[in-house]
Amino acid sequence: MRRRQTASSPPEQMEKAVGKNQRTRLCFLVSLSALFWFLLFYFHFVVLKSGTVDQSVKLQPVPVQTESAKAQAKARRAPESYPFVRALRTIENKSDPCGGRYIYVHDLPPRFNEDMLKECRSLSLWTNMCKFTTNDGLGPPLENVQGVFSNTGWYATNQFAVDVIFSNRMKQYECLTNDSSIAAAIFVPFYAGFDISRYLWGYNISVRDAASLDLVDWLVKRPEWKVMGGKDHFLVAGRITWDFRRLTDEETDWGNKLLFLPAAKNMSMLVVESSPWNANDFGIPYPTYFHPAKDNDVFIWQDRMRKLDRPWLFSFAGAPRPGNLKSIRGQIIEQCKKSKVCKLLECDFGESKCHSPSSIMQMFQSSLFCLQPQGDSYTRRSAFDSILAGKNHEGGGYKSHPEVDICRSSVKIGDS
Numbered sequence: 375m376r377r378r379q380t381a382s383s384p385p386e387q388m389e390k391a392v393g394k395n396q397r398t399r400l401c402f403l404v405s406l407s408a409l410f411w412f413l414l415f416y417f418h419f420v421v422l423k424s425g426t427v428d429q430s431v432k433l434q435p436v437p438v439q440t441e442s443a444k445a446q447a448k449a450r451r452a453p454e455s456y457p458f459v460r461a462l463r464t465i466e467n468k469s470d471p472c473g474g475r476y477i478y479v480h481d482l483p484p485r486f487n488e489d490m491l492k493e494c495r496s497l498s499l500w501t502n503m504c505k506f507t508t509n510d511g512l513g514p515p516l517e518n519v520q521g522v523f524s525n526t527g528w529y530a531t532n533q534f535a536v537d538v539i540f541s542n543r544m545k546q547y548e549c550l551t552n553d554s555s556i557a558a559a560i561f562v563p564f565y566a567g568f569d570i571s572r573y574l575w576g577y578n579i580s581v582r583d584a585a586s587l588d589l590v591d592w593l594v595k596r597p598e599w600k601v602m603g604g605k606d607h608f609l610v611a612g613r614i615t616w617d618f619r620r621l622t623d624e625e626t627d628w629g630n631k632l633l634f635l636p637a638a639k640n641m642s643m644l645v646v647e648s649s650p651w652n653a654n655d656f657g658i659p660y661p662t663y664f665h666p667a668k669d670n671d672v673f674i675w676q677d678r679m680r681k682l683d684r685p686w687l688f689s690f691a692g693a694p695r696p697g698n699l700k701s702i703r704g705q706i707i708e709q710c711k712k713s714k715v716c717k718l719l720e721c722d723f724g725e726s727k728c729h730s731p732s733s734i735m736q737m738f739q740s741s742l743f744c745l746q747p748q749g750d751s752y753t754r755r756s757a758f759d760s761i762l763a764g765k766n767h768e769g770g771g772y773k774s775h776p777e778v779d780i781c782r783s784s785v786k787i788g789d790s
């Protein structure tokens with residue numbers, strides 16, 4: 375405010391204002407340094423002098439805020455009062471291999487997960503998901519007919535199957551507990567991605583929001599919720615964050631409002647594309663076709679990919695986006711068709727070659743650069759398939775928007 379005022383004043387007034395500003399700044403600095411010395415002495419005499427800080431106090435999670443000293447004193451008086459203290463104590467127990475890693479899984483009513491699988495035909499408007507929800511979400515095993523996969527560990531995995539893959543994988547986690555008070559985190563096995571994908575097209579907002587509202591209503595009544603207001607809760611969804619972030623209650627707006635519900639804001643959500651402007655979601659990769667059982671399966675695969683002969687310089691699998699003026703897909707397809715060093719796999723809706731895992735993997739394995747221009751969202755499942763085919767991913771992370779990904783080394787061109 376003050377800055378804007380000064381900027382619009384005539385020069386002499388401005389000088390006065392600057393002088394005044396300097397005086398205020400000086401006062402501010404003096405009081406800041408006084409505060410600093412006060413705190414230094416306070417810690418020296420009050421905290422350090424009290425000497426023996428016992429183990430339990432050392433491990434107290436003290437909020438690092440302005441009231442920190444007060445909170446510390448309070449925590450010392452009543453060490454058991456902090457809700458997370460039992461979960462933290464498990465870390466100290468050296469004979470417990472799960473110390474600090476326990477996870478409690480909410481036993482949700484089946485309408486939030488299993489029942490959706492029974493309706494697998496209606497989970498997506500374009501794809502019958504029934505085949506893809508088999509095998510704990512990995513889909514049917516892929517036969518290595520063309521020799522582009524390994525003999526085991528390859529499945530026809532759908533890109534949106536993360537909901538069911540993760541919750542089934544969680545059932546095998548070695549540190550599950552039924553005692554939520556020792557759990558480091560609480561998992562909510564809600565199939566949020568499947569829930570919204572059934573209603574994204576042609577349903578009104580009350581239908582789209584129904585399961586999310588039902589879920590938070592169920593969760594906030596649980597004793598596990600009250601401990602930390604849901605801040606230790608997390609859920610996982612195989613769709614992009616924008617499907618859960620409808621900004622208004624206009625019928626024409628996209629998606630549901632799960633991630634804008636007050637309860638969901640306290641939880642963490644793992645999604646295949648996160649939002650750069652919100653702190654309650656985290657990006658995870660799309661699933662690929664490869665689900666190795668052991669580390670060694672990965673090393674063998676990497677070794678094989680490094681030794682491949684790659685006859686094509688570029689390759690691209692995808693469809694043009696004629697409706698999107700910013701899309702460079704049409705250009706890429708046109709130039710690729712003209713080029714002798716580019717391999718193209720044209721996609722359209724339905725069972726084209728572009729949806730055949732072996733055609734895709736074969737193409738990526740035989741090219742040096744795999745172009746990944748933005749499609750419906752920034753992140754493409756195909757980018758992860760191409761990583762699998764030998765792309766060395768150098769940093770970047772899943773929050774980035776890979777415009778052009780490369781099979782052998784990572785270069786990014788543009789960002790829109």
Ligand SMILES: *[C@@H]1O[C@H](CO)[C@@H](O)[C@H](O)[C@H]1NC(C)=O
Nearest residue numbers: 463464467468469470471472
């Ligand atoms: C430490 O962990 C072991 C193994 O899980 C368990 O049997 C024991 O009760 C734990 N001790 C304490 C003090 O919690």
Ligand SMILES: *[C@@H]1O[C@H](CO)[C@@H](O)[C@H](O)[C@H]1NC(C)=O
Nearest residue numbers: 477481548549550551552553
């Ligand atoms: C939790 O309780 C359920 C049902 O009582 C039981 O089947 C399951 O094995 C228990 N899990 C653990 C980790 O103790």
Ligand SMILES: *[C@@H]1O[C@H](CO)[C@@H](O)[C@H](O)[C@H]1NC(C)=O
Nearest residue numbers: 576577578579580581582625
């Ligand atoms: C939304 O759609 C459902 C069924 O499709 C219908 O029962 C309901 O009345 C609609 N709600 C509104 C507010 O239009």
Ligand SMILES: *[C@@H]1O[C@H](CO)[C@@H](O)[C@H](O)[C@H]1NC(C)=O
Nearest residue numbers: 594602603604605636637640
């Ligand atoms: C979210 O967390 C805050 C602070 O911990 C708490 O006050 C609030 O009640 C929580 N929200 C819900 C819906 O539980």
